[in-house]
Amino acid sequence: MGSPAAGRTSPAPALSALGIEKRFAGVTALDGVDIEVGQGETLGLLGPNGSGKTTLVNCVSGVVRPNAGRVLIDGIEIGHLSRDRRARAGLIRTYQNLRLFTDLTVAENIEVGLLAQRGRPREQRRNLVRRSLAEQGLEDVARLPVSELPYGAQKRVEVARALVSEPKVLLLDEPGAGLGSSETELLSEALRSARSRFSCAMLMIDHNVNLIMGLSDRIVVLSDGKVLRSGTPAEIAGDPEVISVYLGQVPQKLPR
Amino acid sequence: MRLGLTHDRGPGPLALMGTVTGGTTIVIAISIAVLIWVWAAGGRSESLLVNVGITAIMVIGYQVFVGNTGIVSFGHPAFVAIGAYVGGLVAVPSGIKSAILPDLPHWLMNLSVGFYPSILIGGAAAGLAALVVGPIVMRLSGATAGIMTFGLLVITNEVIRNLDQFTRGTQTFFGVPKASGLLDVYGLLCALTAVSLAYKFSRFGLRTRAARDDPLAAETSGINVVRTRVGAWVLSASITGVAGVLLAHQLTAFSPQSFFITMVIPVMVMAVLGGTASIIGGVAGVVVISAWLEFMRGIEGGSLFGLVEIPSIFGISQLTLGVGLILVLRLRPRGIFGSTEFAWRLSGSRPRDRDPDRGATQGQGE
Structure with a gap:
């Protein structure tokens, strides 16, 4: 072993x-x-x-x-x-059964992934979130509450939230x-x-x-x-x- | 430029400004309407509307904690009491103070500050009290934390009853100058609305709201859940403390039993009716319920604006309020506004900036 x-x-x-x-x-x-x-x-x-x-x-x-x-x-x-x-x-993880912040919008969910690191300037956070939204094809739903998305898109939000902080x-x-x-x-x-x-x-x-x-x-x-x-x-x-x-x-x- | 509903602050500093000023604009408009009303009525309902304004500040303070953390609080009257007693104590003129509180320490006896300094001191005292107990209470969550806040209220109440030297114990505390004017109260309401909106959409507020929706996921995203909750708790307590000082300057005389559990119930109802997660919802709750109670009181008194004589029915205001609440929450379980806020948007904004409007009208009933 x-x-x-x-x-x-x-x-x-x-x-x-x-x-x-x-x-x-x-x-x-x-x-x-x-x-x-x-x-x-x-x-x-x-x-x-x-x-x-x-x-x-x-x-x-x-x-x-x-x-x-x-x-x-x-x-x-x-x-x-x-x-x-x-x-x-x-060390960042995702969950088998989605654990998203249901009342927050898609963009907010992803931004939370960046808040772990203190002192990242707002401008930089915004650019990273924007790039992450684009990568996952979530731009059009960025400002909707995440609970309104279909399952597959929610899954992408969770991956985006995990990846955005690199x-x-x-x-x-x-x-x-x-x-x-x-x-x-x-x-x-x-x-x-x-x-x-x-x-x-x-x-x-x-x-x-x-x-x-x-x-x-x-x-x-x-x-x-x-x-x-x-x-x-x-x-x-x-x-x-x-x-x-x-x-x-x-x-x-x-x-x- | 137009006002629309939004779920988040939108991209960019301009959008953030639009979101903070959006809700504030509505509150300013309401305040101006109130001032004009009182002026036109020759000051007839001034006292009532000062009380409504103070209640609105309490609701906003309540919303900052309950809306952002999802923890129900029964303890907020404690912060009203701390604001009222501390703010009142520093504002009572020295002459009266030596008569009502002869055992005060010398420096406090001679201290007599103006209206606005007393507001700052009272608000800061409530915030400080919250900061001391916050790290203990905020480790708990859900109903347990709610009950713990009630425990805090009981403790605060007992302390006030027993601190005779500063509070006159169970006897009435009086001598606070009547200084809460309509303009002061509504000016502060507008300012505190802006503060609450700025907090909600700041990264501190975002952390707190994330921890509200899923504490475990928030932690594994690097958020210190206890710390974010303490932040909301302290800000909320300070705003509630300000309402307490204003109340002291409005009542001029009060006792420990003025600030107990019955005080938080209407505040809670107004916040829930408008949407606990929404600041503008809290304001809407205050407006709707206050207007309704006033309207029904007229009916109870047996006349409608002095125009129509109708048989008086006692208790109809409370009864209809209860039915109305059930109906509204049946149709919109998350309150009138859910978690949305008003925001200024450029008229020619791109389609995806308009999506939240659509979401707000379609996707609320869960």
Whole structure:
């Protein structure tokens, strides 16, 4: 288990989560998971339902406190920090079930993503929000309350809010869930262009294997709260054990 | 230039100015109408309209906290009381003070400031009190925080009752000069409307509103939820404190029981009717309810503008108010204005700047 750390010697990984354990009332959700995401790397996180993917993202972002383990950004311990200070340290996440500021407009929702960093001039904030709106094709609805948008557009707002601050580490919890194929294509494009523009490290959960395989440099498969496999997308796609884990849960086929 | 409804401040400094001045313009217009009315009526309803103006400031102060944080407060009469007692204490002339409060410290005994300085001091005292308790209360959320604010009101009330040396305890505090003129009250109302609008659409207000809609998402976006709430709480308390000082200068005599839970109910109703998340909505709530109660009082008294004689029915003003509230909130659960505000816009603005108008008329009933 774990990933071979060779070739990533000089700079510290953008994100490390080491020995993460989380138990909920006797149920062990995470049982000593080690994950490292290198600078600018995209790590896909696969695993059947209940394997602990979202719990891992929750532990890293501070939404839940792990029972044991350390979380580091650029080699600096952040496990003791509050959620908002983690965000200000450059760790931003999205949610599987949208968590938008429902009464705020689209533009305001995105601007909130910029307020973490203090002292950004208003002019600069405005330009960044405008560019972000353009990237996601949300200019025409910029000043509508976000609750009036259809689901797919709301999903884009959440991605825009996460990307606008150019985070160091981005945690994406099922960004493709509920999107049609063209919308998934747009999402993929947005994430690629973000990565090339400010080279952020990403940890991405999704059940859409095409999306994950297309974007990830490396994939980690979780099963029952443990790391089952780690490797390149090609290695993982052909791994019999990974296939069997998925088949045990989803009888029809290897996910989509 | 035209006035329209908006959900946000719009892009650019000019748009922000248009949003802040938009709502303020409406309030200025209402204030001018009030002044003309009183002048035309030879000052007949002046006292009533001063009270309405003070209530409007209370509603705006209430809106700044409740509207931006989403936490219901039952404790705001505490800030009215602090404003009234502190602002009143520093404004009572020294001669009267030595008679009613013989045990005051020397420096306070000789202190007697004018109307506007007393407003500043009273407002600052209420803000300071909020700053002291804020970090404790604002860790809680939802109903728990609301009940906690009620606890604060009870504590404040007890403190005032027991600080005989400064407040005369349960006895009536009097001697405050009658100085709250119509022009002062409505001038302050306009100014505080502008302050509230500027806050709502500032980055501080935006952080608070984000934390209201989803505290967890706000935190993971880097917002310190407790700090943003304390900001709204302190500003809200200061505005409410100003209303308290004005009330002291209007009543001239008051006692601790003047500022208890019954004081916050009409304020709450007006804010909710107009739309808790909207400042102009709060003002609308004050106008609608005050006008309605006045109108119905005439009917209760058995005549309609002295023109028609009708049999008097007691309690009809409260009854119709209750029915009206239920109807309005049934049709518009988020109040008349929802979370929208008035803003000045250039007439030839691009179509997407007009979208909020459409949203405001179509998308409110949830």
